[in-house]
Amino acid sequence: MSATSLSQRPTVNRQFILVARPVGLPKESDFELIELPLPPLTEGQILLRTHFLSVDPYMRSRISGIRTYADPVNIGQRMVGGTVGEVIESKNPKFQVGEFYEGYWGWQEYFISTGDRLRKLDPSSARISTALGVLGMPGMTAYFGLLDICNPQPGETVLVSGAAGAVGSLVGQIAKIIGCRAVGIAGTDEKVAWITNDLGFDAAFNYKSTDNYVEALKKVCPNGIDCYFDNVGGDITDAVFPVLNSKSRIAVCGQIAQYNAIKPEPGLRNFIYLLTKQARAEGFLVYQFADRYPEGVAQMAKWVAEGKLKYREQVVEGFDKAPAALIGLFHGDNT
Amino acid sequence: MSATSLSQRPTVNRQFILVARPVGLPKESDFELIELPLPPLTEGQILLRTHFLSVDPYMRSRISGIRTYADPVNIGQRMVGGTVGEVIESKNPKFQVGEFYEGYWGWQEYFISTGDRLRKLDPSSARISTALGVLGMPGMTAYFGLLDICNPQPGETVLVSGAAGAVGSLVGQIAKIIGCRAVGIAGTDEKVAWITNDLGFDAAFNYKSTDNYVEALKKVCPNGIDCYFDNVGGDITDAVFPVLNSKSRIAVCGQIAQYNAIKPEPGLRNFIYLLTKQARAEGFLVYQFADRYPEGVAQMAKWVAEGKLKYREQVVEGFDKAPAALIGLFHGDNT
Numbered sequence: 001m002s003a004t005s006l007s008q009r010p011t012v013n014r015q016f017i018l019v020a021r022p023v024g025l026p027k028e029s030d031f032e033l034i035e036l037p038l039p040p041l042t043e044g045q046i047l048l049r050t051h052f053l054s055v056d057p058y059m060r061s062r063i064s065g066i067r068t069y070a071d072p073v074n075i076g077q078r079m080v081g082g083t084v085g086e087v088i089e090s091k092n093p094k095f096q097v098g099e100f101y102e103g104y105w106g107w108q109e110y111f112i113s114t115g116d117r118l119r120k121l122d123p124s125s126a127r128i129s130t131a132l133g134v135l136g137m138p139g140m141t142a143y144f145g146l147l148d149i150c151n152p153q154p155g156e157t158v159l160v161s162g163a164a165g166a167v168g169s170l171v172g173q174i175a176k177i178i179g180c181r182a183v184g185i186a187g188t189d190e191k192v193a194w195i196t197n198d199l200g201f202d203a204a205f206n207y208k209s210t211d212n213y214v215e216a217l218k219k220v221c222p223n224g225i226d227c228y229f230d231n232v233g234g235d236i237t238d239a240v241f242p243v244l245n246s247k248s249r250i251a252v253c254g255q256i257a258q259y260n261a262i263k264p265e266p267g268l269r270n271f272i273y274l275l276t277k278q279a280r281a282e283g284f285l286v287y288q289f290a291d292r293y294p295e296g297v298a299q300m301a302k303w304v305a306e307g308k309l310k311y312r313e314q315v316v317e318g319f320d321k322a323p324a325a326l327i328g329l330f331h332g333d334n335t
Numbered sequence: 336m337s338a339t340s341l342s343q344r345p346t347v348n349r350q351f352i353l354v355a356r357p358v359g360l361p362k363e364s365d366f367e368l369i370e371l372p373l374p375p376l377t378e379g380q381i382l383l384r385t386h387f388l389s390v391d392p393y394m395r396s397r398i399s400g401i402r403t404y405a406d407p408v409n410i411g412q413r414m415v416g417g418t419v420g421e422v423i424e425s426k427n428p429k430f431q432v433g434e435f436y437e438g439y440w441g442w443q444e445y446f447i448s449t450g451d452r453l454r455k456l457d458p459s460s461a462r463i464s465t466a467l468g469v470l471g472m473p474g475m476t477a478y479f480g481l482l483d484i485c486n487p488q489p490g491e492t493v494l495v496s497g498a499a500g501a502v503g504s505l506v507g508q509i510a511k512i513i514g515c516r517a518v519g520i521a522g523t524d525e526k527v528a529w530i531t532n533d534l535g536f537d538a539a540f541n542y543k544s545t546d547n548y549v550e551a552l553k554k555v556c557p558n559g560i561d562c563y564f565d566n567v568g569g570d571i572t573d574a575v576f577p578v579l580n581s582k583s584r585i586a587v588c589g590q591i592a593q594y595n596a597i598k599p600e601p602g603l604r605n606f607i608y609l610l611t612k613q614a615r616a617e618g619f620l621v622y623q624f625a626d627r628y629p630e631g632v633a634q635m636a637k638w639v640a641e642g643k644l645k646y647r648e649q650v651v652e653g654f655d656k657a658p659a660a661l662i663g664l665f666h667g668d669n670t
Contacts, residue, residue, distance in 0.1 A: 234604070258606075267604040268604075271590055275587045281615070283609035
């Protein structure tokens with residue numbers, strides 16, 4: 001290290017910690033920004049500066065305190081989340097200053113790592129932020145959730161809810177690539193226009209300006225629904241069951257309509273539909289496909305390079321905006 | 336044909352037809368017993384005398400008029416159902432008088448057939464009534480539904496609702512044969528005693544004398560539920576979700592709690608559980624396994640012969656008792 005770089009080395013690490021468990025929608029006051037000293041590295045360690053951190057719907061359940069598939073974030077603990085950063089100091093010969101990595105170090109400006117569970121990025125082949133999007137967790141969720149859980153066949157109708165979201169927008173496009181009819185449900189006219197005009201969805205509707213979801217679904221899915229990729233749950237998903245085809249498959253990916261529920265509200269008893277339609281519903285977590293990520297990243301990168309897969313990233317500048325960005329997810333502000 | 340047998344040949348065929356679509360529970364007055372002439376056979380035909388007809392929960396949806404996986408029984412039409420009968424007259428060289436066949440000719444005392452879709456029975460290897468039970472549709476439902484849809488592994492916990500029924504009692508016993516812990520839910524103390532004492536279920540409870548199903552399930556399934564074979568739906572099934580293990584599988588076989596519902600009542604929104612538990616729920620109809628029935632019948636017959644699989648048949652004497660027997664199913668009178 002040169003004297004110059006040492007003089008620039010940060011000594012303070014800002015982090016967001018959880019200070020209250022949200023009841024209903026999360027609030028900014030559920031998080032607190034704290035400053036911690038950033039100690040010198042020991043042998044084998046590297047220091048990463050966070051360039052991007054991801055806010056995702058699944059975070060709602062992590063901060064709820066309910067033990068689900070992952071340990072909850074406890075009060076006083078740093079908020080979790082996917083991250084991309086640059087090595088700015090290294091005492092590990094395998095990691096060089098200036099390299100970029102994707103990891104899961106949560107809402108902090110810096111991260112001291114031994115290099116475990118970091119995925120090296122190639123900034124020359126794709127923007128590093130894509131490691132949190134089309135070539136990251138959302139991309140892998142769309143790829144494996146649609147292809148493995150729903151197993152759509154050419155000519156079938158694939159319906160996706162949350163269709164303008166990070167995952168949903170990719171699901172519909174992958175469905176088109178493999179020869180399916182892609183239909184989306186989204187929450188604004190702008191989103192509906194984007195997925196049909198720019199992303200190539202065959203049809204879509206805005207559920208916020210629709211009274212009768214079942215009738216709307218019958219109109220946009222005249223041959224019924226063979227695959228449903230569910231990002232939302234709730235009333236929208238209830239309306240899907242009467243329109244399902246025989247032997248249809250549902251990938252249960254997200255249930256954003258439920259995450260903020262203080263107690264679960266009752267809904268449609270859906271098993272009678274699974275029975276009479278010989279249909280299957282399966283919940284999945286992208287991590288179950290972890291050892292196949294290289295396949296998924298390679299295929300998605302190829303489709304992006306070929307111009308077959310479009311994505312847009314919503315980047316909020318400023319580390320201190322993270323809680324507001326998370327809350328925006330549940331207001332439908334984000335895409 | 337001898338003169339004697341001709342003189343005994345029946346000339347009248349009694350049938351039950353549907354005369355009203357039941358609202359809620361079926362009533363005897365929804366059916367009418369009619370008499371039709373039994374014409375002489377033409378070349379290629381056979382005449383069967385019905386020995387046994389089956390009453391099953393699925394019949395409720397057939398008479399509801401709703402188009403599900405099968406055509407409904409319309410007003411004025413003969414009631415459908417599985418049957419076993421004996422050839423009493425034959426103008427088809429492939430069928431001999433005195434042979435027994437299983438078929439699906441519904442609620443009538445006689446049936447004139449061309450021989451299509453009849454399965455020949457061997458009365459020397461098993462009682463002919465078993466063709467409607469352990470070696471028939473209920474047996475195949477238990478065999479393929481458990482083994483193919485749930486795919487239980489040795490050491491796992493298999494829960495079955497409607498556990499003392501024709502299907503459920505076999506599901507638990509098959510689970511035991513393959514090395515699982517078998518747990519049942521039934522509706523009387525007598526049924527609970529029968530499945531645990533006589534059939535070898537590891538545990539069971541009577542839901543009618545239980546207030547908190549979730550707590551009861553946690554007690555009888557201390558390691559959680561890996562496979563759930565659902566014959567009932569409704570509140571009982573709602574209680575299963577919190578006790579499901581990660582990667583659990585649900586076979587949706589019956590939803591008897593829903594069949595008589597005049598309109599579907601709301602219940603638990605279950606997808607959030609499928610998601611967080613990476614669980615799968617799949618509806619199935621036994622007919623989808625039709626080309627594998629020989630495998631299922633052979634294996635079930637072997638287990639019966641080895642004494643590993645017990646069954647009891649509830650036989651109601653008298654053709655005119657069929658509607659009452661069907662109605663009894665929905666009162667929990669039957670097993």
